[in-house]
Amino acid sequence: MTDLDAATFEGVAFLGNTLAPFFLQDPRTGAAGAEFAAVAALDAQAAGAEWPFVGEEEAARCLGMMVEGLAPSRAAGEVGAFVADDDLTWEYRRLFIGPGAKPAPPWGSVYTDRECVVFGAATLELRAWMREHGVARTADEKTPEDHIGLMLALMAWLAQNQPADLGEFLSLHFLTWAGHFLDELADAAEHPFYEGLARLTRASLDGVQKTLGLEVVTPRFYR
Numbered sequence: 001m002t003d004l005d006a007a008t009f010e011g012v013a014f015l016g017n018t019l020a021p022f023f024l025q026d027p028r029t030g031a032a033g034a035e036f037a038a039v040a041a042l043d044a045q046a047a048g049a050e051w052p053f054v055g056e057e058e059a060a061r062c063l064g065m066m067v068e069g070l071a072p073s074r075a076a077g078e079v080g081a082f083v084a085d086d087d088l089t090w091e092y093r094r095l096f097i098g099p100g101a102k103p104a105p106p107w108g109s110v111y112t113d114r115e116c117v118v119f120g121a122a123t124l125e126l127r128a129w130m131r132e133h134g135v136a137r138t139a140d141e142k143t144p145e146d147h148i149g150l151m152l153a154l155m156a157w158l159a160q161n162q163p164a165d166l167g168e169f170l171s172l173h174f175l176t177w178a179g180h181f182l183d184e185l186a187d188a189a190e191h192p193f194y195e196g197l198a199r200l201t202r203a204s205l206d207g208v209q210k211t212l213g214l215e216v217v218t219p220r221f222y223r
Contacts, residue, residue, distance in 0.1 A: 008211060009159040011052035012166065015204050016156025022197050023106060023149030027073070027084035027092055037082035039063075040070035053207025054200070062200035069193025091191035103188035105223075108146035108177040112219045118144045126173045130154075133165050146173070148181060152201075167214055175216045178205055 018035075025032035044067050048060025069088065077083035096106055105118075113120030123146045130137070130145065135157075139150060151174050158166040182202035189195035209216060 004163075004212065009163050009166070012159040012208055013156040014052060015208065016152040016154070016159065019197070019201050019204070020149045020152035020156065023096070023147070023152065026089065026097070028089040033082045036070060036073070036084070037077075039066050040074040040082065042067050051200075052204070053211055054203045058203055059200065062196045062203065065192040065196025066200070069191055069196065087191060088193060091189070091194055094190075095185065095188065095194060104181060104184040106148040106181065106185075107144050108148075108151070108173075108181070109144065111177050111180055111221045111223050114222055116223045122146055122173070122177070129169070129173060133162065135162070135165075148178065148201075151178070167212055170209070170212070171214045171216050175205060175209055175214065176219055177221070178202075180218075180221055 021032035021035045044064035051059035072085040109120030109122040112122045186198035
């Protein structure tokens with residue numbers, strides 16, 4: 001990884017911390033109401049001009065989809081509050097919770113393991129890497145570490161606390177499958193917020209890879 005300034009790591013941390021909650025938190029019952037409210041109030045064009053690692057036009061387009069998707073929720077809530085509407089809530093649960101089959105499961109090993117299972121080899125390799133590098137788990141033992149939201153959060157944590165390990169994490173454990181998953185998610189999404197989220201996250205990670213000068217070997221995908 002080439003020499004990078006503090007602003008670059010701050011940008012990576014911003015991406016991870018900003019995007020992770022939308023993959024991890026139910027919009028109605030989760031703990032990300034403030035984050036959803038902040039996106040709902042965005043001027044997409046202005047925010048796109050400031051978004052790191054992505055061209056202004058593309059960032060504004062993706063953010064515009066997210067803002068559009070939150071408009072019914074914003075209207076349903078009181079001033080300054082966020083109340084998720086049914087369409088947003090049920091789309092999150094369809095995509096990430098179930099009980100039905102998920103059209104784009106959010107775990108890396110589902111795509112890279114021959115058996116298409118959670119807690120596959122990629123998960124165990126990531127767990128070993130975290131242990132070797134002194135990175136503590138943030139989820140319980142029943143939650144695979146290679147969930148897209150947890151990986152984004154870990155990306156942010158490394159950028160802020162262990163930047164020397166960031167490139168290895170991204171090139172060996174995250175960027176290997178994230179783009180494939182995010183393309184699947186964008187195609188599967190039936191709500192503008194989650195399509196915009198998938199496309200913005202994909203473009204952001206592509207920009208990070210280019211900026212950090214990372215070489216990533218794409219594995220075989222079984223799904």
